Amino acid sequence: MPYEARQPSCYVHEMVPNHSRQLALKNERMDECYFDNNLNPFCSFAEGFFYERKIYMISLKAVSKKFNTKQGQIVAVDGVNLDIKKGEIFGIIGYSGAGKSTLIRLLNGLEKPTGGKIIVNGQEITSISEAKLRQVRQKVSMIFQHFNLLWSRTVAENIAFPLEIAGVPKDKRADRVNELIELVGLEGRGDYYPSQLSGGQKQRVGIARALANRPEVLLCDEATSALDPETTDSILDLLISINEKLGLTIVLITHEMQVIQKICNRVAVMEAGHVVEEGDVLEVFQNPKQPITKRFVSQVSEKGQAEQTIQRLVELYPNGKLIKLVFVGEQTEQPILSKLIKQFDLEVNIVQGNISHTKSGAFGTLILQLEGNSSAIEDAIHFIHEQKVLTEVISND
Numbered sequence: 001m002p003y004e005a006r007q008p009s010c011y012v013h014e015m016v017p018n019h020s021r022q023l024a025l026k027n028e029r030m031d032e033c034y035f036d037n038n039l040n041p042f043c044s045f046a047e048g049f050f051y052e053r054k055i056y057m058i059s060l061k062a063v064s065k066k067f068n069t070k071q072g073q074i075v076a077v078d079g080v081n082l083d084i085k086k087g088e089i090f091g092i093i094g095y096s097g098a099g100k101s102t103l104i105r106l107l108n109g110l111e112k113p114t115g116g117k118i119i120v121n122g123q124e125i126t127s128i129s130e131a132k133l134r135q136v137r138q139k140v141s142m143i144f145q146h147f148n149l150l151w152s153r154t155v156a157e158n159i160a161f162p163l164e165i166a167g168v169p170k171d172k173r174a175d176r177v178n179e180l181i182e183l184v185g186l187e188g189r190g191d192y193y194p195s196q197l198s199g200g201q202k203q204r205v206g207i208a209r210a211l212a213n214r215p216e217v218l219l220c221d222e223a224t225s226a227l228d229p230e231t232t233d234s235i236l237d238l239l240i241s242i243n244e245k246l247g248l249t250i251v252l253i254t255h256e257m258q259v260i261q262k263i264c265n266r267v268a269v270m271e272a273g274h275v276v277e278e279g280d281v282l283e284v285f286q287n288p289k290q291p292i293t294k295r296f297v298s299q300v301s302e303k304g305q306a307e308q309t310i311q312r313l314v315e316l317y318p319n320g321k322l323i324k325l326v327f328v329g330e331q332t333e334q335p336i337l338s339k340l341i342k343q344f345d346l347e348v349n350i351v352q353g354n355i356s357h358t359k360s361g362a363f364g365t366l367i368l369q370l371e372g373n374s375s376a377i378e379d380a381i382h383f384i385h386e387q388k389v390l391t392e393v394i395s396n397d
């Protein structure tokens with residue numbers, strides 16, 4: 001249902017009637033309609049409730065894309081439903097072959113779906129003419145992993161290119177190019193050729209060029225995958241600032257959870273052509289549901305990495321008991337291990353350990369495998385407790 005019920009009292013004082021939009025709503029059989037001061041979202045009064053119409057910049061309804069190849073049919077995108085809000089940064093993550101590139105190319109009409117509907121800024125783009133599609137594309141621009149710059153043109157000429165195509169007069173082009181060069185932090189580089197720029201600078205040119213015709217949506221196709229981590233960070237910062245300054249909706253595809261973590265409001269996880277999980281980034285990080293999402297989240301969370309390591313150790317050391325000791329400060333200097341071996345009739349194997357030194361002291365963990373009779377193991381754990389070392393049993397045989 002496209003409407004969300006609200007208690008009547010919550011919006012009344014913020015709304016002004018808007019007659020032109022009332023006409024638009026007549027078809028939707030609403031009794032009355034009101035708008036907030038920004039005319040967005042608009043609401044209507046019907047059956048005693050206010051309904052807030054959710055405004056989406058992009059909606060995908062049961063979208064599929066199949067390719068017929070010599071080897072048979074490939075279903076690259078399979079029945080995807082997605083709603084991307086105006087002004088948000090939306091990330092689509094998946095491993096290679098999941099269907100991300102195909103999906104993003106569907107959003108600006110570079111690919112035509114074999115099933116379903118795609119609505120961009122209120123316009124259904126799946127069945128419109130090529131001429132109309134070209135207009136939509138001016139409002140939905142794209143940046144690429146390998147920048148796709150014109151190598152024989154300078155930075156300024158690259159940025160001016162979409163303006164030339166759109167028929168913007170020369171003097172206006174020059175002003176807009178200067179504005180864009182400043183926006184992306186390339187002052188003084190206007191006369192350089194792409195070959196004279198670093199990877200990060202090339203992507204800045206790509207971003208400036210994509211923004212030239214004031215798009216409403218920026219699609220980013222693995223835009224930072226060819227960059228080193230530091231440059232990636234600076235390009236992501238630039239995307240955040242553009243999103244905030246211009247209110248631009250950004251849709252990006254990536255296979256790196258760091259990118260999602262750093263800049264996205266919401267994320268969809270793709271696997272084998274399907275969106276298998278979707279939600280606010282924080283929620284997905286805190287409570288990933290699907291195995292593939294858990295794997296992506298573990299790329300970036302220490303907890304996730306530790307869980308993965310422990311899982312591996314449990315498989316590698318199935319006998320006895322695996323215990324984890326956590327040392328903090330002075331405990332790191334105690335000879336616990338030698339006492340343990342001397343006092344108890346046990347096989348003690350060090351499975352993994354690390355100590356990190358920080359300005360405020362040392363801390364570390366040690367994972368041990370204890371093999372022997374069960375009462376000796378219990379006594380040993382009790383002994384470690386007495387030394388005030390935090391102990392956790394992570395597996396029993």
Ligand SMILES: Nc1ncnc2c1ncn2[C@@H]1O[C@H](COP(=O)(O)OP(=O)(O)OP(=O)(O)O)[C@@H](O)[C@H]1O
Pocket residue numbers: 067068069074075076094095096097098099100101102103
């Ligand atoms: N033009 C095409 N013709 C035939 N098959 C295609 C075409 N484009 C994509 N595919 C196939 O569709 C599937 C999804 O590909 P897609 O490139 O969308 O995935 P991806 O998640 O972007 O992966 P990658 O990051 O490796 O590009 C793959 O099996 C791919 O081989």
